[in-house]
Amino acid sequence: MQEAIDIQGARDLWVRPLSPACGAELGGIDLSRPLAAHEVRAIKDAWNEHIVLVFRGQKLSQDDQLRFAAYFGDLGSRKKAPEPLRARAEGIRQDHEKVLLVTNIKVDGNPIGAFGDGEFWFHIDSGYAPRPYKYTFLYALELPSRGGNTKFSNMYMAYDAVPAELKEKLKGKKALHIHEYNRAKQAKSWGDISGIPHHAHPVFVTHPDTGRKTLFVDRLMTTRIEGLDETESDAILNTLYELGERPDFIYEHVWQLGDFVMWDNRCTIHARTDFPKEERRLLRRCTVEGEPLYE
Numbered sequence: 001m002q003e004a005i006d007i008q009g010a011r012d013l014w015v016r017p018l019s020p021a022c023g024a025e026l027g028g029i030d031l032s033r034p035l036a037a038h039e040v041r042a043i044k045d046a047w048n049e050h051i052v053l054v055f056r057g058q059k060l061s062q063d064d065q066l067r068f069a070a071y072f073g074d075l076g077s078r079k080k081a082p083e084p085l086r087a088r089a090e091g092i093r094q095d096h097e098k099v100l101l102v103t104n105i106k107v108d109g110n111p112i113g114a115f116g117d118g119e120f121w122f123h124i125d126s127g128y129a130p131r132p133y134k135y136t137f138l139y140a141l142e143l144p145s146r147g148g149n150t151k152f153s154n155m156y157m158a159y160d161a162v163p164a165e166l167k168e169k170l171k172g173k174k175a176l177h178i179h180e181y182n183r184a185k186q187a188k189s190w191g192d193i194s195g196i197p198h199h200a201h202p203v204f205v206t207h208p209d210t211g212r213k214t215l216f217v218d219r220l221m222t223t224r225i226e227g228l229d230e231t232e233s234d235a236i237l238n239t240l241y242e243l244g245e246r247p248d249f250i251y252e253h254v255w256q257l258g259d260f261v262m263w264d265n266r267c268t269i270h271a272r273t274d275f276p277k278e279e280r281r282l283l284r285r286c287t288v289e290g291e292p293l294y295e
Ligand code: OGA
Pocket: 102, 115, 120, 125, 136, 138, 148, 149, 150, 270, 271, 272, 283, 285
């Protein structure tokens, strides 16, 4: 099913939903050229509706990507890991403050970018920060022959699926998000976390643009609900992780070269599937800066 977006001057733009959960492909637009305000508005409307947007076959320089992302807010700066965690996070070719190379490529044994090989559990980009990135934009430059898919879960749906009693119990509660720079290992939450980036956000967040409630919890970094004891917090979080990862809430993106994918971090979580580590994978990422989140 493909629908034209009926916006004056943007009649070539079309949208095609990619799954019952979330995700839509937008076509008929070349993101390497400057866009008119009404085109940006049409994309933004489609984004609020579909949460994850996919543009195929784009040819984007770094400047093109940054110009396009800046239509949606102030570009996010790459976050620096604290010294003791730094070795796991840095890459030697991270030479633009607003750009992160997501790659397993090494030169002379040194990773040129971040996030290396393998599986990456469900997470929210910079969910551990006081102002998590609103948006992330990822552009595929080199891909392995299989795997390395990115899965997106619709957290509005996850919120709606939280049982009523649990919604009541968690009303007004915050959860701690901790970033230990792991990709497939949960952060430890009950020891000393000073020196490890962390922040508490409401378990349920009202999306500032749509006004809809979403579940703001992920398996990788959200590890403690404030005001509950460890046993109860762990049990509830397990329920919430499972809801967030329900297959019927997920769109799984299988990358092609030239794909440009953008998502909203306030109402999605995302994960990466494993891929052959001897094959190269390179994506160029940028973000839009966020704001504090409220229930
Ligand atoms: C990211 C991310 C997943 C991937 O760039 O934030 O989670 O598929 N990437 O590499």
